[in-house]
Amino acid sequence: MNKSVLFGTLAFAGLAAAGASAATLDDVKARGTLNCGVTTGVPGFAEPDSDGVWQGFDVAVCRAVAAAVLGDSDAVTFVPTTGKTRFTSLASGEIDMLARNTTWTFSRDTDLKFDFTGVNYYDGQGFMVPTDLGVASATELDGATVCIQTGTTTELNLADYFRINGMSYEPVPIETGAEAVQQFLAGACDVYTTDRSALAAQRAGFENPDNYMLLPEVVSKEPLGPLVRHGDSEWFDIVKWTLYALIAAEEYGVTQANVEELASAPGDNPEVNRLLGTEGELGAMMGVSNSWAKDAIAAVGNFGEIFDTTIGESTAIGLARGLNAQYTDGGLMYAPPFR
Amino acid sequence: MTTMTDPPKAEGFRIGQLINDTRYRSYTFQFIAIVALIFAFSWLAYNASQNEQLQANGFSYEFMSAPAGYDINQQPISYDSQDTHLRATVIGAINTLIVAFLACVTATVFGVIAGVLRLSNNWIISKLMAVYVEIFRNIPVLIWIIIIFTVAANTFPPMSEFRLPRDGSDPTRTLLFGMFAATNQGVYVPRLTLGDTGWIVIATFLASIAGVFGMRSFARKKLYDEGKVVPVLWPSIAILIVPAVLMQFILGSPLGVENPEMGRFSFDGGILLRPSLIALWFALSIYTGAFIAENVRAGILAISRGQSEAAAALGLRPGRIMSLVVLPQALRVIIPPLISQYLNITKNTSLAIAVGYMDLTATLGGITLNQTGRALECILLLMLFYLTFSLIISAVMNVYNNSVALKER
Numbered sequence: 244m245n246k247s248v249l250f251g252t253l254a255f256a257g258l259a260a261a262g263a264s265a266a267t268l269d270d271v272k273a274r275g276t277l278n279c280g281v282t283t284g285v286p287g288f289a290e291p292d293s294d295g296v297w298q299g300f301d302v303a304v305c306r307a308v309a310a311a312v313l314g315d316s317d318a319v320t321f322v323p324t325t326g327k328t329r330f331t332s333l334a335s336g337e338i339d340m341l342a343r344n345t346t347w348t349f350s351r352d353t354d355l356k357f358d359f360t361g362v363n364y365y366d367g368q369g370f371m372v373p374t375d376l377g378v379a380s381a382t383e384l385d386g387a388t389v390c391i392q393t394g395t396t397t398e399l400n401l402a403d404y405f406r407i408n409g410m411s412y413e414p415v416p417i418e419t420g421a422e423a424v425q426q427f428l429a430g431a432c433d434v435y436t437t438d439r440s441a442l443a444a445q446r447a448g449f450e451n452p453d454n455y456m457l458l459p460e461v462v463s464k465e466p467l468g469p470l471v472r473h474g475d476s477e478w479f480d481i482v483k484w485t486l487y488a489l490i491a492a493e494e495y496g497v498t499q500a501n502v503e504e505l506a507s508a509p510g511d512n513p514e515v516n517r518l519l520g521t522e523g524e525l526g527a528m529m530g531v532s533n534s535w536a537k538d539a540i541a542a543v544g545n546f547g548e549i550f551d552t553t554i555g556e557s558t559a560i561g562l563a564r565g566l567n568a569q570y571t572d573g574g575l576m577y578a579p580p581f582r
Numbered sequence: 583m584t585t586m587t588d589p590p591k592a593e594g595f596r597i598g599q600l601i602n603d604t605r606y607r608s609y610t611f612q613f614i615a616i617v618a619l620i621f622a623f624s625w626l627a628y629n630a631s632q633n634e635q636l637q638a639n640g641f642s643y644e645f646m647s648a649p650a651g652y653d654i655n656q657q658p659i660s661y662d663s664q665d666t667h668l669r670a671t672v673i674g675a676i677n678t679l680i681v682a683f684l685a686c687v688t689a690t691v692f693g694v695i696a697g698v699l700r701l702s703n704n705w706i707i708s709k710l711m712a713v714y715v716e717i718f719r720n721i722p723v724l725i726w727i728i729i730i731f732t733v734a735a736n737t738f739p740p741m742s743e744f745r746l747p748r749d750g751s752d753p754t755r756t757l758l759f760g761m762f763a764a765t766n767q768g769v770y771v772p773r774l775t776l777g778d779t780g781w782i783v784i785a786t787f788l789a790s791i792a793g794v795f796g797m798r799s800f801a802r803k804k805l806y807d808e809g810k811v812v813p814v815l816w817p818s819i820a821i822l823i824v825p826a827v828l829m830q831f832i833l834g835s836p837l838g839v840e841n842p843e844m845g846r847f848s849f850d851g852g853i854l855l856r857p858s859l860i861a862l863w864f865a866l867s868i869y870t871g872a873f874i875a876e877n878v879r880a881g882i883l884a885i886s887r888g889q890s891e892a893a894a895a896l897g898l899r900p901g902r903i904m905s906l907v908v909l910p911q912a913l914r915v916i917i918p919p920l921i922s923q924y925l926n927i928t929k930n931t932s933l934a935i936a937v938g939y940m941d942l943t944a945t946l947g948g949i950t951l952n953q954t955g956r957a958l959e960c961i962l963l964l965m966l967f968y969l970t971f972s973l974i975i976s977a978v979m980n981v982y983n984n985s986v987a988l989k990e991r
């Protein structure tokens with residue numbers, strides 16, 4: 244067993260060397276599919292539907308990049324990753340990008356050698372408890388048993404929060420979100436903590452969501468976004484600007500429904516023209532086709548549409564836009580100029 | 583024809599001999615194997631050295647002295663999230679040893695019982711044991727760990743039923759004998775408290791254990807030298823218990839028992855056996871116990887019937903035949919495979935990760951590796967730990983094996 248671990252590590256290190264040296268864009272084009280790392284399943288964010296087709300807020304980012312690069316939003320191989328395996332998968336080159344509610348932190352960006360291409364959801368860590376636990380605030384949780392996923396920022400924030408508030412707790416470390424929910428529902432832990440968006444998403448899938456509630460405290464900043472390996476700036480640009488294209492599209496009123504029409508001829512808004520390729524050569528500057536943004540928007544809709552159909556207020560998950568509204572609506576979503 | 587039997591003439595060395603001549607052939611293949619091995623390893627090492635992260639950060643264990651930042655539930659020595667990764671690693675290592683030790687002990691007990699009973703003349707008992715061995719041996723231990731974990735989580739009553747309802751009514755469930763509680767957050771048992779002078783009582787007890795051994799060897803000497811049978815059972819029990827009880831009495835009961843008591847969310851005090859520990863411990867015990875049972879059975883069957891018949895002819899009772907004649911000889915057959923079962927248990931504890939038991943693999947090879955990204959460093963260190971554990975266990979067991987092995991005189 245020990246031997247196989249050695250070979251595994253060295254092979255992993257070897258893969259890492261191979262993965263980092265090649266240009267990801269060429270690899271993806273040659274392969275004809277995008278390998279995109281997602282969660283093992285969080286409703287609304289990334290989950291296969293009843294036909295086995297991956298759907299969700301994070302999945303849409305993968306599909307948009309595939310559409311921008313390959314012209315086909317279905318040319319994606321989704322690779323489920325846990326909190327623990329995701330970085331190994333990305334570093335080793337098994338996946339080309341990771342879109343898995345991953346928090347942008349300093350050490351992940353610098354020490355782990357990744358590059359975050361932006362933020363698609365501004366979040367914070369919260370706590371969920373059964374209503375009959377009789378707790379109204381996280382400050383009352385001294386001595387509670389808490390389910391956490393390992394390999395996450397969650398477990399570090401949790402340790403900090405309880406230590407700073409002079410409280411103790413019993414951590415129950417768990418590998419995947421699904422197991423955590425199972426343990427929480429079985430009462431093996433009193434509290435379940437993770438990003439608030441994921442709490443809301445998973446609670447929506449409970450049999451009796453009303454028996455559980457989110458505590459008001461938000462104990463951390465969790466800017467969640469897609470990331471790529473450090474050292475391949477071309478690929479980094481493509482993933483980054485695809486995300487910005489979706490955000491800008493919402494700002495300028497480009498939707499899945501009207502994108503074909505707007506892209507057929509230049510209109511009055513030069514920014515939209517450049518975005519959709521009717522003016523200038525933005526796609527070529529990045530090494531993709533000039534219709535990259537149009538293809539992405541046509542495939543998944545603009546940022547607002549993605550939000551509304553996957554996790555927004557009209558869905559069972561019912562998240563409000565809040566910080567994730569456009570800057571014009573008082574949120575933090577802001578795409579730099581397309582010129 | 584005579585030339586055929588002549589020794590080959592010394593006609594110098596030909597290249598073909600490296601393959602055709604049995605004197606050189608094995609060296610040739612060993613040489614090729616070594617070169618291939620060296621090549622493979624240097625390729626892997628080169629590849630690793632090309633790893634971007636390694637190149638940027640270098641190969642270093644400095645991260646081990648940085649604060650770990652995460653909490654660990656089962657803490658045999660004190661720890662908080664501001665302690666270093668090194669301390670977290672040590673906690674993990676101790677947790678590995680704890681569950682490995684517990685599982686080795688219980689697996690041996692299960693194994694010996696099942697192995698002996700499988701040879702029983704009672705048809706039902708021997709078949710039952712056969713079924714136990716075949717079922718547990720033939721299903722992967724990971725599955726057993728998960729099954730037991732799931733069963734424990736779903737059959738033990740939820741902690742909420744033990745909590746004091748806020749309307750002041752009585753809880754649905756209370757402690758068994760005021761001491762034990764099996765909940766889906768773990769099993770609570772009383773804890774021994776030492777008090778100021780408690781160690782004196784413990785030391786007395788340990789001395790008594792030594793005393794029992796001394797008295798037994800005295801009895802044996804008497805028996806062999808003078809043929810006198812000295813009673814051992816009752817004196818042993820007395821030596822074991824009386825001094826410690828007296829000491830406890832004289833010192834004013836320093837040794838105490840702390841029972842679990844309901845707090846706001848769960849029991850305070852007592853010892854908590856977490857579901858992860860229980861699942862891992864129990865699964866490893868019954869699984870490996872099935873293998874040990876086969877070793878024990880093989881060991882007993884290896885002793886020829888003549889031995890027990892001869893002993894019976896000398897008038898020994900069946901129990902004594904087993905303990906004085908058969909088992910001492912069977913041990914020689916049983917111990918060597920038992921060593922590898924103990925090694926298996928120790929290594930299989932790394933499956934702890936499936937149920938979230940915070941062992942070495944979960945701390946050093948899990949969270950530390952994940953939060954620091956130092957994969958190569960962590961895995962190499964992890965291997966070193968397991969290798970050390972295994973070698974120590976082998977060494978200790980080999981000493982024991984030598985003590986029971988056939989002494990050539």
Ligand SMILES: N[C@@H](CCC(=O)N[C@@H](CS)C(=O)NCC(=O)O)C(=O)O
Binds near residue numbers: 396467
């Ligand atoms: N944002 C945090 C936590 C991310 C995380 O693991 N979230 C859980 C929320 S349920 C998840 O996605 N689990 C799905 C899975 O285990 O595949 C991080 O980046 O460390």
